[in-house]
Amino acid sequence: MKSRLRIACSRSHLQQVRDFVRNYLSSLNLPDITVNQVVLAVDEVVANFIIHxxxxxxxxxxxxxxxxxxxxxxxxxxxxxxxxxxxxxxQSPDLRAYIRQGRKGGMGMALVNRLMDRVEFLPAATIRCAT
Structure with missing residues (x-):
């Protein structure tokens, strides 16, 4: 079963992305924890593409x-x-160093890599995540 969504590169579309992923996964009767983890991972990657x-x-x-x-x-x-x-x-970030330095940000992709079984970035600017 496939589902597709196209969005413009604006943070204002992140809620639409989260809803799209949540609705798709909810139709599969997956555990809530799995749904929440995938929604979080996709949101982080999409936000990185939009912003960076x-x-x-x-x-x-x-x-x-x-x-x-x-x-x-x-x-x-x-x-x-x-x-x-x-x-x-x-690379696993040094959380103690982040706290000492008062850093914000830079943890998103580490989180995505922990939540998903496999994450691949391809030069054609496509990311594939699997869980």
Whole structure:
């Protein structure tokens, strides 16, 4: 079963993304914890694409595709902007150092990598997550 959504690159569309993912997953009768984890992970990646890759340029857009086949959920997010967003390779952040420094941000992709079984960024500005 597939479902698709296209949004303009604006933070104002993040609630629409969360609702889209939650509605799709709820129709699969998955546990609430799984639904919440996937919603959080997708929200974080989409926000990164909107903010960091596209500078909230509403003339740019993202395509989301959710596919559930047997026991596999695949999430594909395609960015059609001019900038390629490839985050640094995953490293577990030093939480104590973050607290000492009073840092905010920079934890999102570490969280996504913990929540999803596999996360791949492809040069064509597409991310695939599976759980």
């Amino acid at each position: 890759a596209n500078g909230e340029d509403e003339t740019q857009f993202l395509d989301l595709e959710l596919t559930f086949d047997k026991h596999d959920l695949n999430v594909e997010i395609a960015d059609h902007g001019d900038t390629i967003f490839l985050p640094e390779p995953h």
